Amino acid sequence: MAVSAILEDIEIILKKFKACIESENFIISQSENRQDNNDFLKKYNLDKNKQIEMLNCLTKEDFSKSEEHRNHEGRILYFFGKKYELTNIDGLREEVELYIKFYIAEKKRTKEDFTIIISFHPAKYSIKYYM
Numbered sequence: 008m009a010v011s012a013i014l015e016d017i018e019i020i021l022k023k024f025k026a027c028i029e030s031e032n033f034i035i036s037q038s039e040n041r042q043d044n045n046d047f048l049k050k051y052n053l054d055k056n057k058q059i060e061m062l063n064c065l066t067k068e069d070f071s072k073s074e075e076h077r078n079h080e081g082r083i084l085y086f087f088g089k090k091y092e093l094t095n096i097d098g099l100r101e102e103v104e105l106y107i108k109f110y111i112a113e114k115k116r117t118k119e120d121f122t123i124i125i126s127f128h129p130a131k132y133s134i135k136y137y138m
Contacts, residue, residue, distance in 0.1 A: 088134035
């Protein structure tokens with residue numbers, strides 16, 4: 008697929024993603040096997056409003072890759088990275104590069120799009136951006 012077509016697809020995905028974020032049709036996974044997400048949200052005291060603000064800043068330039076979800080056939084995972092200036096709970100300002108992985112599902116009853124953010128934490132490895 009041509010680069011321009013992929014970037015057009017990412018713009019469409021970001022439009023759906025941001026609609027979910029704005030309408031609060033999203034969740035950041037905080038299960039016990041997603042401790043990195045929990046620790047990050049606590050370390051920087053990120054309430055729902057701050058999460059929405061941060062997630063709304065994603066652009067196609069932040070895109071890294073996409074791949075099929077290995078546990079849910081037909082679902083596509085989207086990988087992004089983004090640098091943010093954040094203040095930790097000790098009051099120190101830091102630049103943090105985040106690793107953000109999500110997929111968009113459909114609510115069964117309402118058929119509305121709903122975003123599941125699987126990863127929302129500092130990157131453990133260098134992120135290779137698509138562009």
